[in-house]
Amino acid sequence: MPVVDVDPDELRELTGHDEKSDDDLRADLFDLGIEFEGWSEDDEMQLEFAPDRLDRLSVEGIARSLRYHYGDDRGVYVPSTNSPEWTLVAEQTPEERPYITGAVVRGLDFDEDSLESLIQIQEKLHATMGRQRAKGAIGVHDLTMLKGEAGRDSTGKSIRYTAVDPDEETFVPLDSDEEMTPREVTERHHMGADYAGLVADMDRYPAIYDEIGLFSFPPVINGRRTEVSEDSRDLLIEMTGTDQWTIDHMCNILCYSLSARGAQIERVTVEYAEDAPGEHAGRTLDRPDFSTKTKTVSHERIESIVGVGFDEETVIDFAERSGLDAERTEIGDDELAYEVEIPPYRVDVLHPLDVIDDIGRAYGFNALEPEYPDVSTVGGRHERSRLEDAARDALVGLGFEDLLNFHMINEEENFERLGIEPGDDVVGGGRPVTIAQPYSEAYTILRTWALPSLMMVLENNTHRAYPQHLAEIGLAAELDESENTGIAEHRTVGAVLAEAEVSYEDARARLQALAGAFGKGLETPPTEHPAFIPGRTAVVVLDGETAGMIGEVHPEVIVEHDLEVPVAAFELRLDALR
Amino acid sequence: MKLPRAQVAVLKTADANEYRAITDVATEADLQSETATGAAFALAEEGLVTVTEETDESITLTEEGEQYVAEGLPERRLYDAALAAGADDDPVDLGTLIGDAGLDGDAVDIALANFARKGYGTVDSGEVAADPDAGSKPDAERVALEAISEGEGVADALAAVLGDDSQTDAEGVLDQLERRGLGDRTESTIRRVQLTDDAVTALMEGVEAAEEVDQLTPDMLTSGEWRDAEFAEYNVEAEAEEITPGTEHVLRQTANRVKDVLVGMGFQEMQGPHADAQFWINDCLFMPQDHPARTHWDQFALSEPDQIDDLPDDVVERVRKAHLEGVGEDGEGYHSPWELDVAKSLDLRGHTTSLSARYLSGYQEGELDPPERYFSVEKVYRNDTLDPTHLLEFFQIEGWVMAEDLSVRDLMGTFTEFYEQFGIEDIEFKPHYNPYTEPSFELFGTHPETGELVEVGNSGIFRQEMLDPLGVNVDVMAWGLSLERLLMLMYGFEDIRDVHGTLCDLQLLRDVEVVY
Incomplete structure (x- = not known):
């Protein structure tokens, strides 16, 4: 189960609840299914939770859940985004890793804690949704260090995701002073070697270029040139992987966290070349994709699963307190139901039943009176x-x-x-x-x-x-x-x-x-x-x-x-x- | 007067004028000493004898003690050699003296330690200086050793050799001998017996032995001889020889108790393969093939054989579709690859939910007709670290209820009822996540002894993505629990390895108390 380290002071600040003691926070988190496991060496709370709510992999995500829990926020929240200026071009990408997504984030004001939080959420996303970077890998870059290649339309700036001969190109990787080829990075860079297995079977390695040259070698390591520091104000985020949906949602979760830190999200254009591998060849995507989705949830089903009767307003209230929006609708023969809107950071909602679980949690499952089922069967041994x-x-x-x-x-x-x-x-x-x-x-x-x-x-x-x-x-x-x-x-x-x-x-x-x-x-x-x-x-x-x-x-x-x-x-x- | 034979013998051998040791009486009367003692106490009850008790302390020499009687104490030998070499004037090399004294091995250390303790002289930088006055008298420990060896009183011997004031110190000398491992002191109770006036009168009037019988035999029963027999008294308080009864293993007992409870609650028992396709173990449970849980649980994959021959095509197709596209109008699937080869690969089952999947699909025992309740208490396998609370193989209690419109309250009611049978009350439900249930709950119970809150199981209502492909269109709620966890709660075992597996301790299993 994922564990995140959270500074309780930061949590108080991000939730706007200075008055909460550490013990209060622990009790409130337990109500959300987030368990306090102990204190880290840096006096941070180690919080463990089940691997469904991956949007809680950061202090910002946990603060958001708490604000809903406290009733400070209600309903679906989608941050505003600016129009794209940058384009991510995918051209002759490696077949084994065909997809890319990303975002530009502006106006950050990092301090030591918020930079650490950014690093932690990347690690946690890699470990979970990213399947140790095999399925999705994140690269975060200082935007000012990038020089866009001339875009296809003359106004834009672009970077290019492609594949290179592992021995032909060189760059200086993070945590190093030395020019290395991608192959050399996998062979002798202390961080690069950990992920060598992910590219071992590839003839040509994934690489991302700007006008100056190669600056990222996903999923192994970034280049040193674009390294993010406390002075960085504008970032370019790129994510590559084997599944577009997965990296898009990793990107959503990361962007929501940075937005909670006061940053402005700027969309990018993802442009797949006509002959790019994967299912998006020739298509242009607008990312991050903050569109919401809806599930139709039957009122009767909510009642039958939770085991108590609800009126319509209560269901809508519980949905809003879970960060969802619910609107009355009908299905079949005038059966009461709800169109429930799901925000783009929720990766766990696959079926209407998942919404019912949210409503049950908002009601408080522990408030239910146990009842022995009135079902008669005959028992016996094999x-x-x-x-x-x-x-x-x-x-x-x-x-x-x-x-x-x-x-x-x-x-x-x-x-x-x-x-x-x-x-x-x-x-x-x-x-x-x-x-x-x-x-x-x-x-x-x-x-x-x-x-x-x-x-x-x-x-x-x-x-x-x-x-x-x-x-x-x-x-x-x-x-x-x-x-x-x-x-x-x-x-x-x-x-x-x-x-x-x-x-x-x-x-x-x-x-x-x-x-x-x-x-x-x-x-x-x-x-x-x-x-x-x-x-x-x-x-x-x-x-x-x-x-x-x-x-x-x-x-x-x-x-x-x-x-x-x-x-x-x-x-x-x-x-x-x- | 008629008395049992042993009592007659004691009565005739004991004296009216002096107390005689019962052991002496027994020897003279040709009785076992325990028999004579028993007889004496029986006679005392009748007022025919009086019995006195005193505690006697005796000391015997150890092998080492005997050796010093023969050879002399090592430190004294060193001292004698030192004097012979003139060490009372000038220090003499230790090595030379050891040779002169004929000491070797442990005796050297013993000699040096006691040499200093007794003030025979000093040893400094490998040279020995002897105090000529220290050895003017015989060594008290030596005197005591010889006295014990000769069977004489230690205190008397010390007094004879060293003068009266040394008598008071006999106890100290004996302590020292025991500390040095030269003698063993033991305590014994000496009982003495003397006839009372009543006994003298009885003896004069005549006392005879009743016919005594050791063992009741078939012959005696058929002949009627038993009517005249006097049965020898046994020491009925004595411990008998230990026997080891045949016993059912404590974990089996616990499993059977669980089975009884579940059968009583209307559950039918399931069974099925221990080595099974991942399809039944994971895919049917809506676990995406790249889900970390499939590795987190670290299930044992098999290398030989490595694939199941055959899976039901229609179920496979529906499961595949559920993984890729989801179930229901606005259901979604996983964004993970799904390969038939992975589904067909064989594992040792990491949970018995594989049995539930087989039964729910109708593949195992044919179509089910709801309502149904099923359970199993069977082994599961996890590639984990062995420690006091984790085994690579353990028993999982698996149970599920299949009926229309089941709710979370039904789930809670079922568990509350089940756990109460084991004295675990106040079950708490913590909302949780499992890939195959929604809602899901971890169950916590209060330990009946320690009052501690412990996790006792995991539960939930099976997801549509699990049930639809298996062809089930009613609700199914399910739970799983480690039998060993229940055992540890019920019996207080601390290390499960003592109980389950080839490292088990037979004595521990023999000593387990019955729980019912």
């Missing part, structure tokens, strides 16, 4: 789960301590330490389901049988009193092409008897009792298995069907697990008891 429980009860009655082990294990524990190999035609020898990027070397496959887990428990409990009669009913799995998932999953019944004097017969006696409890005829014809002592190993046959095996565990396996007592064991498929 057959497999009843069978499993019956078998477990029988084992417990036979004196076994029921265990619960992990289904994940590694090859060494599952195979090697039991003396078998994947693909062996013995119990446990199935080919294992393998995990692609395991977190831990201890858990790399799904177990093919339960005996290895039980042996591990014995191994870890040699200091505990014997006898240790352990049993487990749990999942085992192996590759099986005849299954839809390619995996045969089954429940296996594993049992071990470990104590100073124990033999095959002790295991056979318990297995007999288990089989008998389920009305199964038991036969145990001799067999061989590397994990068991030859001559003391048998197949478990229930009602004529092979179900598993039983035997005395081989001393080699016992010693391998650092045990000093003999172990007798059996393992069978749960479904054989059916």
